[in-house]
Amino acid sequence: MSISLNNINKKLGNFFLKDLNLSINDGEYFVLLGPSGSGKTKIIEMIAGLLRPDSGTISGVEGEKIGLIYQDYMLFPHMNVFENISYGLRFRDLGRKEIRDRVVKTAGEYGISHLLDKRIEMLSGGEKQRTAIARATILSPGIYIFDEPTSALDRNLKEKTRILFRELHRKTKKIFVHVTHDFEEALSLADKIGIIFDGEIVQTGTPDQIFCFPSSKLVADFLGYKNVIKGEVKESIFRSNGVSLMVNGENSSLSYVAIRSDDIFLSEKKISSSARNSFHGVVIDIVKKSTIVEVVVDIGFPLSVDITRRSFVDMKISIGKKIWATFKVSSVRVFTH
Numbered sequence: 001m002s003i004s005l006n007n008i009n010k011k012l013g014n015f016f017l018k019d020l021n022l023s024i025n026d027g028e029y030f031v032l033l034g035p036s037g038s039g040k041t042k043i044i045e046m047i048a049g050l051l052r053p054d055s056g057t058i059s060g061v062e063g064e065k066i067g068l069i070y071q072d073y074m075l076f077p078h079m080n081v082f083e084n085i086s087y088g089l090r091f092r093d094l095g096r097k098e099i100r101d102r103v104v105k106t107a108g109e110y111g112i113s114h115l116l117d118k119r120i121e122m123l124s125g126g127e128k129q130r131t132a133i134a135r136a137t138i139l140s141p142g143i144y145i146f147d148e149p150t151s152a153l154d155r156n157l158k159e160k161t162r163i164l165f166r167e168l169h170r171k172t173k174k175i176f177v178h179v180t181h182d183f184e185e186a187l188s189l190a191d192k193i194g195i196i197f198d199g200e201i202v203q204t205g206t207p208d209q210i211f212c213f214p215s216s217k218l219v220a221d222f223l224g225y226k227n228v229i230k231g232e233v234k235e236s237i238f239r240s241n242g243v244s245l246m247v248n249g250e251n252s253s254l255s256y257v258a259i260r261s262d263d264i265f266l267s268e269k270k271i272s273s274s275a276r277n278s279f280h281g282v283v284i285d286i287v288k289k290s291t292i293v294e295v296v297v298d299i300g301f302p303l304s305v306d307i308t309r310r311s312f313v314d315m316k317i318s319i320g321k322k323i324w325a326t327f328k329v330s331s332v333r334v335f336t337h
Contacts, residue, residue, distance in 0.1 A: 001026045001060060001142065003047060003175060008056035010042065017042060017199045020056070024192070029169050029176040031186040033210075034196035035222065040179040043196070044068075044145050047177060064143050067136030071148040073128050075120045081107070081131050082116040088139045106138045110164075126157045130164075137168065144168075146178045150185060162188050183223050187211060195219055212260070217335045220258040226294075226304035227259040233334060243300035246276040249334030256335045261306040263331035266295060267324045268315055278326040279303075283319050286312075293317075297325050 008020035017039050024030045032040045045051040048066050089099045107113045110130040150158045193210045195203040203215040214220040231240030233255045238245040285296035293312040297303045
């Protein structure tokens with residue numbers, strides 16, 4: 001089974017979904033990634049059959065049961081946890097004992113067996129989420145759709161939920177379509193990612209393809225690239241503010257380059273290596289984070305570099321220290337838009 005969106009167009013007030021073409025393969029965990037208001041939710045509502053396109057076709061969902069979990073979980077507030085989880089089973093030819101057995105089994109899988117008699121308003125955010133997931137999975141859907149399912153959770157619970165989704169995907173081997181604006185979440189879950197801006201899918205690929213080779217300045221900015229620099233390219237040399245970088249790119253009087261912060265190596269002395277871009281600069285800022293340290297080096301323009309805390313301590317880095325920044329030509333992405 002696979003899902004295909006072919007030349008989909010949809011007008012929603014002043015907003016347009018434009019010429020959407022997308023393929024999601026059997027058993028794939030697909031993440032639709034983009035900023036708020038970009039059209040992500042409308043796309044999954046069309047996949048789920050809740051919204052009809054103005055033109056184009058969607059194939060692969062005919063006759064498939066779909067488990068849809070919204071950001072606010074859409075639980076029934078007048079029902080307790082048991083009644084919410086069992087809701088879909090009531091429309092099947094099942095006896096009370098079979099329904100109860102299936103609910104108890106499913107609730108146990110998500111660690112909410114002790115909550116079955118509780119009303120929804122008594123649950124925490126994480127408990128509501130697990131109830132919503134149990135309600136969706138008890139029907140054994142062929143397609144799982146998640147709309148910003150972790151946005152209301154704290155950092156610790158987000159990570160636990162991602163683990164839960166990965167385990168559920170491995171167990172079911174079904175198509176998962178997951179909407180988020182969090183690129184770390186996309187990276188941790190996806191087999192394939194689609195980037196959407198203003199109603200248009202601008203890039204699709206594996207997480208490595210997306211994060212290592214963004215297709216435009218817009219995508220690089222959204223993915224959190226700190227080093228996006230404007231300049232010009234001539235004969236494989238990028239020039240900006242008196243600094244020249246070796247690049248792989250066509251001649252252009254207006255170009256941008258993007259360099260991942262973790263693709264840059266810092267050293268106290270110039271190193272001998274195959275990397276063709278090496279610059280002597282001065283440290284102008286230091287930002288300590290949970291697992292890394294971001295060091296900003298002025299080489300003619302600011303260059304952000306992520307290093308380990310151990311390297312930071314070993315090199316005795318401080319503001320004003322002179323240091324070498326080195327990176328490969330292949331680490332420089334060149335855009336003309």
